[in-house]
Amino acid sequence: MLILKNITKTFPGTKALDDVCLSFQNGEIHALLGENGAGKSTLINIICGIYPNYEGTVILDDKVLKLRSYQDALETGISIVNQEIQTIPDSTVAENIMLDKLERFQKWGRLNWKELNNKALEYIKMVHLDLEPGVKVGPLSTAQKQLIQIAKALASETPVLLLDEPTSALTEHETATLFTLLRELREKGKNLIFVSHKLDEIFALCDKVSVIRDGRWIGTDKIQNLDREGIIKMMIGRETSDEYLGVLEPDRDTVVLEVKDLFLKNKVNHTSFQLKKGEILGFYGLVGSGRTELAKVLIGEDRYQSGEVFVNGEKVIIRSMSEALKKYGIGYVSENRKEEGLILDFSVETNIGLTIWDKIRGKISRKISRTKEDKIVLPLIDRLKIKIASPQQEVSSLSGGNQQKVSIGKWLAADCDILIVDEPTIGVDIGAKEYIHDLIWDLAKNKGKSIILISSDLPEMLKLSRRIMVFQNQNIMGTLDDLTGEPKNNDEVSLKIGGLMI
Numbered sequence: 001m002l003i004l005k006n007i008t009k010t011f012p013g014t015k016a017l018d019d020v021c022l023s024f025q026n027g028e029i030h031a032l033l034g035e036n037g038a039g040k041s042t043l044i045n046i047i048c049g050i051y052p053n054y055e056g057t058v059i060l061d062d063k064v065l066k067l068r069s070y071q072d073a074l075e076t077g078i079s080i081v082n083q084e085i086q087t088i089p090d091s092t093v094a095e096n097i098m099l100d101k102l103e104r105f106q107k108w109g110r111l112n113w114k115e116l117n118n119k120a121l122e123y124i125k126m127v128h129l130d131l132e133p134g135v136k137v138g139p140l141s142t143a144q145k146q147l148i149q150i151a152k153a154l155a156s157e158t159p160v161l162l163l164d165e166p167t168s169a170l171t172e173h174e175t176a177t178l179f180t181l182l183r184e185l186r187e188k189g190k191n192l193i194f195v196s197h198k199l200d201e202i203f204a205l206c207d208k209v210s211v212i213r214d215g216r217w218i219g220t221d222k223i224q225n226l227d228r229e230g231i232i233k234m235m236i237g238r239e240t241s242d243e244y245l246g247v248l249e250p251d252r253d254t255v256v257l258e259v260k261d262l263f264l265k266n267k268v269n270h271t272s273f274q275l276k277k278g279e280i281l282g283f284y285g286l287v288g289s290g291r292t293e294l295a296k297v298l299i300g301e302d303r304y305q306s307g308e309v310f311v312n313g314e315k316v317i318i319r320s321m322s323e324a325l326k327k328y329g330i331g332y333v334s335e336n337r338k339e340e341g342l343i344l345d346f347s348v349e350t351n352i353g354l355t356i357w358d359k360i361r362g363k364i365s366r367k368i369s370r371t372k373e374d375k376i377v378l379p380l381i382d383r384l385k386i387k388i389a390s391p392q393q394e395v396s397s398l399s400g401g402n403q404q405k406v407s408i409g410k411w412l413a414a415d416c417d418i419l420i421v422d423e424p425t426i427g428v429d430i431g432a433k434e435y436i437h438d439l440i441w442d443l444a445k446n447k448g449k450s451i452i453l454i455s456s457d458l459p460e461m462l463k464l465s466r467r468i469m470v471f472q473n474q475n476i477m478g479t480l481d482d483l484t485g486e487p488k489n490n491d492e493v494s495l496k497i498g499g500l501m502i
């Protein structure tokens with residue numbers, strides 16, 4: 001059993017945890033829930049030695065732990081799947097998996113590579129990754145990297161396993177495979193702590209739920225005694241209203257973006273579509289189905305081999321993301337914020353302000369007007385409820401979900417005419433998710449902006465999009481038009497989408 005007694009952790013300007021007491025039993029999967037910035041990752045990082053300084057006591061099997069590093073934690077029997085993907089790009093899959101356990105393969109000062117690769121392969125297979133141990137990690141997809149991190153933690157074979165949002169980049173199928181594995185570990189008596197913002201996952205997997213809010217423990221209960229609404233209320237202190245957003249009336253005669261027979265080998269397969277002014281066009285499909293690939297071609301990150309792109313009726317060739325934004329008013333909220341969306345060692349204010357600097361620069365002095373920047377950036381921080389000690393705080397010290405909010409805020413500030421939002425609510429909490437939906441809706445409905453919404457969250461897609469293109473294997477399997485968005489039709493539309501994907 002793992003016991004936390006009166007844990008308090010303070011960062012400059014923030015009390016991330018305040019007198020938290022919790023216990024985690026062997027043979028159980030215990031969910032740790034809370035809004036972005038509630039303190040979940042901080043707690044997990046304390047348990048596994050990453051944050052050695054805190055007040056309070058951590059006790060494992062009657063012994064008080066004094067861990068100074070993650071290596072200490074591994075030796076004590078605790079391993080973690082980190083919220084952020086931290087694979088080493090220039091190393092192989094096997095090296096990444098065995099990185100913290102290399103000494104096991106050492107004999108007379110030399111590494112036995114064959115043994116290392118063979119052992120790694122067991123875990124590669126366990127998470128159903130179809131990769132050779134000797135492949136370099138760099139070019140792999142985010143989902144594959146996440147599975148490598150999971151394999152790395154599994155390979156530690158520790159009695160305690162901490163999983164901080166392990167499924168954020170995984171497809172439903174990959175998640176199901178992981179859950180089968182985790183259930184097997186539970187049967188073997190392991191102690192599993194699981195963090196996720198996806199409540200369906202909590203109900204499918206976990207035995208117990210603990211909620212923290214603003215660093216304080218709110219409650220713990222068995223999953224049988226809880227329902228969705230109850231959990232949400234514990235997390236955010238109020239109920240959510242997943243209401244019907246109403247009718248969207250795009251300007252059907254104005255095509256802002258048109259794509260004709262676009263082709264890029266293995267990425268975009270002869271795709272054509274039109275985006276109307278004021279519409280929210282959904283790109284629905286599983287991760288890897290070709291939606292992000294198409295978006296990247298549209299914003300000039302990748303070059304297409306044939307086909308045509310028109311912006312406001314004019315044929316264009318977009319060469320870079322900055323050209324997409326400055327010349328054509330097209331913005332892209334990346335699904336992969338850590339690698340593409342943010343400059344981590346810059347402040348929150350700078351990251352959000354970046355896209356508007358050209359607009360607020362003095363005409364002669366070329367200096368950026370701080371007052372003008374504050375006027376745009378500060379209300380966004382407020383509206384998105386980004387949890388920070390000050391706008392000058394470095395983005396790297398924000399909780400994962402709050403980083404995601406910064407990356408969305410940045411594009412909202414940019415005031416683009418066409419905004420491509422890629423998985424906008426992955427990793428954000430339920431309250432913020434609702435708010436981001438309202439913002440996207442408001443841009444289209446009231447400001448005449450045109451949105452492409454890429455999401456694998458079907459309820460999100462049904463709520464916001466009135467036209468949905470369904471992607472699979474780089475192909476568009478079909479388009480559903482004139483959707484009303486009324487919740488009573490959701491089952492019918494889901495079935496149609498399912499039909500297109502068979």
Ligand SMILES: Nc1ncnc2c1ncn2[C@@H]1O[C@H](COP(=O)(O)OP(=O)(O)OP(=O)(O)O)[C@@H](O)[C@H]1O
Pocket residue numbers: 011012014015016034035036037038039040041042043083387388396397398399400401402427
């Ligand atoms: N290194 C740090 N320096 C300063 N503040 C920090 C640091 N790490 C975390 N914090 C702050 O501590 C609080 C808790 O963050 P934590 O990462 O534990 O949240 P979380 O519950 O994991 O949220 P999320 O769901 O977004 O991942 C946040 O307000 C965050 O900004």
Ligand SMILES: [Mg+2]
Pocket residue numbers: 040041042083164399400401
């Ligand atoms: Mg976190």
